[in-house]
Amino acid sequence: MDPFDYNSTERASLPRNMIENSMFEEEPDVVDLARDSAAYPVHSSHFTTFPALDPDDTVYEPRSSRLLVRGLGENDVDDDEEDCESSARLLGMSFMNRSATQRSNVSPYVRQPPPRSCSPCSARTLVVCVLFLVIVASMIMVLYFLPGCNFTKMGCPKQENGTSNSTDDELFPWAQFQLPRSIRPLSYDLTLNPDLSTMDFSGHTVINMLVLHNTKRIVLHSAYLNITKATFKLGDGEASDVTILENKPREQIAVKFSEELKAGQHCVLILDYTASLSHTYNGFYNSSYTDLNGNKRVLAATQFEPLYARKAFPCFDEPSFKATFLIKINRKPEHMTLSNMPKAKSTPLVNGLVQDEFAKTSVNMSTYLVAFVVGNFTAVSKNVSDTLLSVYSVPQKKEHTDYALDTASKLLEFYNDFFEINYPLQKLDLVGIPDFLAGAMENWGLITFRESTLLVGRDASLMEKQDVASVIAHELAHQWFGNLVTMSWWSDLWLNEGFASYMQFTSLQIVMPQLDMGSLFLNVRFRALDIDALNSSHAVSTEVKTQEQVHEMFDSVSYLKGASILLMLNASLPGDQQFRKGIIQYLKQFSGLNTDTDDLWNSLTEVEVSSQHPNVSEMMRSWTSQKGFPLVTVSRQGAEVTLKQEIFQLTSNDARHSSSLWTIPLTYVNDSCSLAPECRQVFMLKTKSETLKVPETVKWLKLNYRSTGFYIVDYGDDGWAALTDALFNNSQVLSAEDRASLIHNIFALSSLGRVSLRQVFHLLKYMSNETEMSPVSEALLHLNHMYQMLNKRYEQDLAARLKAYILKHFGALMDKQTWTKEESMSKMNLRSALLETACDLGQEKCKQNAKDIFKQYVDSNGTFQIPGDLQRVVFSVAAQSSEDWETLLTLYHYATYDSEKQNMLRGLASTQDTRKIVWLLNGALNNDIIKVQNIPLVFKTICRSFAGNLITWDFIQDNWNQLIQTFPLGSFPIQSIVKSVTFQLSTQSHLNQVQYFFSSLSERGSQSRSMQEALEKIRLNQRWMERSLPALQNI
């Protein structure tokens, strides 16, 4: 999956819409329950079940208590009941075993009528509850150890006959988040019957299974499915009806047996069910668009990663349960369907529908990779090395599909060759879905995309093409990394995402060098370092034990740090084919299987030829098993250079005593040879401190050649002074990557308190001669961040001073930028970074140019196109005038080209007018004129301004419930929203407010990684500001 919406992120801070979070270890509590209930498509029904809150209660009730009961329909709840339920679940009990036929519209944590296990309130109740729990716990333990019995409350019950659903008095036979390993699914036979007019569907699922270990239960996943019939067949025996038990919080169902199923036996479970098409862009969900005649068209699509296949069909919904799939979909004659495999046949049905049957998958695959689409699409296709490659869009956007087809065909050929394994399916479809939350999803054979990450207009700029090509390269790489070889569990998600991200940058550098992916990758590494420096970060491979933790793995550490450490490994290996040989071996050895991180390192170790190189496993485990990265300190006495490593941790007070240790493939160059690859020297730093010798004549050393290593370097006062002088004399003495990395590192060290702000500005003096994109955009990123922080803490004088500094030092370069169509990617990136800063800071010349271009655009009636890389700055300036904002809104309404439409939305959201800001926030949340998928973009853009940040903060607090009904807690949109509204705050009062709100969200809410990170970031901003304010007076 690619959660980055490349269009929605600041180019200078590309990955900033993703945040990683710290781990939490608690069992689910009330917040989890709220999320579960929130995900139900029908909410209104349960509001009618219970009396509404007295409006006065809502008004005067403290926010904290309201939030504690979210998900319960804002009805009051007594704490005793909550405690009992939470405790009971810890014991593996299910309070939710109700008839499956009653469930589809009912939230799992809406309170049910009596009988209630724990009655309201009072000390007496508490005592009763405790006694009850002790008794239940004892019974469970006794029953557990009773031979032949398996977690049943009634002892050893007889096999139930006939079909019935779970009853209130039966206990669920499994108490863990991950499924038992005693049964393995071999194949699924799915028939789906979606009705796009009622937005419901029914399904029939046949699961063939193999018993691996003797067992009396089958446990699998199901969520929000109303199971109407269940039958079971063992071997060649007769099929008989069985009872389905359910544990709703864990989204698991089970069948219990009185006789053991024996290892080696085959069995079949057949389930019929009904459900609603989801409204939340996951599972089997509905989507719509308006055609050229103004008619609303509906379609249905799927998004199953990570935990949503269970919303479309009952299944063993974990990546290690690979199986084959035979899929049949019934549709209206005017619709079409797509799935992972090519269509095998279409059969008319008696009810006027048509059944499309797809070929059985020729490969074993994980459930999260299954996909199907129903609607109206048109395609462009071509054959690429025996694979039929097609790009599908809604009919009116067919003309925007050519670029994607061309790019995908080049990349498919490249990957076939690079991995030495051909793409294994007969066809590969790329489909643009009008409503799509992530950037794209790598379903095997049917990759789904947001329209803006797939469709490209004929006059699109290279920058727009880079966005699309990046996502295609990422998803195509997944067909090998993820689909062919899959991580065993979500704790190693980086094996999928780190690799796909690494391949997206490196493949395009070869296939489409004009896209300048090297600069983008460099920027990604800087952002990965920034995020991994926080205490709230986590190890690349990390434990995952809850649904929220699964969602939280889709973050910068898995994607960006994952890609960064792979680059470091590749750069440290002798010869440029070593790494490739290793990953080919890994793919071949584990083709069709599941792996963990050690499997990868072992494969790479096996092909190692050089005895000089350290063991890959040994080296790389130090990068994947511990969070953070090293700070390398350089000190020099004549010919002797001492290198020390310690953890770079912004909030830790005792970093020097930390036990973290990395095997660092250090690289360095010096003043006599600093540019060519041959200048690079390598030194393996395996201990806390080591020394190396350099000629006495060396004037300076630059470590981390071209910033391919994942560490930060402090050169000490003398070292920094020598490098600063060298750059001031001749900036070309180092490569642009090395100059950018010095700028990145010195700002990071300033955050750490290792260098003064004076030293930072001293280094930046050389920048009057700087013209390259990476160093300029890196400096502007940090200066803009400082400027916005000053604004948001009312330091207007200092903000004005910093603004003058930026305009003075970069003004000449800003003025040199052109406003006409540009062909070079690096020039486009440079000018968009410079001009967006110039116009943001109110530089008159920039504003006037932008206004002129907007007028020309409006007057031309569609004949004049604003260059893609300038659209953001032009629309943002236009939005500052009330009249032009209205014009922009009209243009937005009629725009059909998604990339341009997003830039218009970004422009609209950059208004400073508070009424418009509130209108936009409401519009985003209510899915009026702004698609749900663009909510993070709108919030992020609005938060750039002081007023917008404050209004959004209030808005988020007031509408938190609705937000987490839209996006799962821990998911990347929630991560992004939390980050956008907090990451530039730096005062104690802001910290108090944020802390108060987070703590009001109950234990687990406040422990989510994104919230921990937000609090840490505010504290760091506060510390940095207090330290830097005096220095800022003198710039």
Ligand SMILES: [Zn+2]
């Ligand atoms: Zn991905």
